[in-house]
Amino acid sequence: MSINRGMAKFRIALVQLLVSSSKSDNLKRACVMVKKAADQGARLVVLPECFNSPYGTKFFPEYAEKIPGESTQMLSEVAKENGIYLIGGSIPEDDSGKLYNTCGVFAPDGTMLLKHRKIHLFDIDVPGKIRFQESETLSPGSNFSVFETPYCKVGVGICYDMRFAELAQIYTQKGCQLLVYPGAFNMTTGPAHWELLQRARAVDNQVFVATTSPARDENASYIAWGHSSVVSPWGNVIAKADAEETIVYADIDLQYLAEVRQQIPIHFQKRHDLYGVKVAQE
Template sequence: MISPTKIAVLQMTTGIDPADNAATIVAAAERAAGEGAAMIFTPEMSGLLDRNRQRAAPNVVVEATNPVLTAARNAAARHSLWIALGSLAVAREDGRWANRSLLIGPDGGIAARYDKIHMFDVDLASGESWRESNAYAPGDAVVTAATPLGALGLTVCYDIRFPALFEELGRRRCDAIAIPAAFTVPTGEAHWHLLQRARAVEASAWVVAAAQTGRHADGRETYGHSLVVDPWGEVVLDLGGEPGVGFATIDPARTTEVRTQLPSLANRREISRS
């Protein structure tokens, strides 16, 4: 039986200097461990947020030489702490980049990897235009891992808009789903809370969404409001718009309660597409 588990959520304003970003993650990990958390979750692109791809390129390296990943692994081992590193920009062997989520165990080892499947290629009414696929290659695998929270499903940001991925995570009976993000302000104001709550409800699972916030060194602005949502869709933590670390307790009894009242996962039927 899984026990209630205290987690930490880091909300940050990642910049263009990986060393500064690594220092923020390491300090947050130390605080999380000091306050009794078993896991800490960080946002999408925790190590580098730079829309100038020419400037960013020297800092996008393979896992083995990524200084932010190394710092996070050392911090995890030093504090016996799980770190759900929301994502890093990582160089692949084929020369493309991956937006990769990395789950680090309390021994500092990498327990799971997930490459973001859905690329953020949009033109917003605000005038913002994004083409993630110009540099990043999409992943193609659904990933779950055993953690102190139970089965944790890994996703990244724009993935939240694609229900099929979350249907599969529900089918795999995930107890919690990580949705690290760097949401724009217009899309955050319109859809952030709604989508996070919906994904928690349909999977009957906890959602942990660590987010970027504020004005970044590359000129972009992100929405913030890192959330923890319970399986009933209730928001139990909202970090608002400022950087910082928040805490919540993931209680498996709540998951059991919700799944007993509304056994939607058990009641699901396959729909013919013919």
């Protein structure tokens, strides 16, 4: 496995933001924390899912905006001012009357490289614990989202997207060495599956996995689990927050990724003759 342009290490920062009901306050605080992360050497900074508004189906229509719009314009400016790649968590997007849960990604010159619309909507019902139906207000996206950096290719999903192993596999087949999922698991699914899913996607694909959650607000209608994390291709959690507002840093070592893939060469050992289309047809 070759390492793009010889840059074997870079620093990632996860901004675990405490989200309030004030969009303007959320945007200002996010920009302050992004600058702080850049000052600490981060070349890629990640915001949480729904970072500019409270998370909930009743809030999505109220806080939704066009792209480009107020929030993405501010993200573009802060990426350019600090010369970083910025994965802008997600915001409720309004496009021709349809609402999406959308992540914008910005280059160091402020250009929006892509926007990822959450592919898999969070519609769950765990009796006695939590029921949530994103599809009551949101529409699903249908595009894969991969972008290039001088360090490696990065694949982007949002929260519930992480539960679908096929998406991570496709991103890895496209050459991604880092998968990033802004997310907001809750107090039921968070302790059960948040770290487990990250470690599974990392080990299955021998990639780094990074997740960024909002900080926990016990008074919110939807309480986020927190615990923004970075997991190595070996499945080790190499950086993790607790529940409070903070910034988590990790150094992404692509030489280490190459070594893991050499030691356990699953990418060369896949039995494509036995599974895939053939299995689906049977």
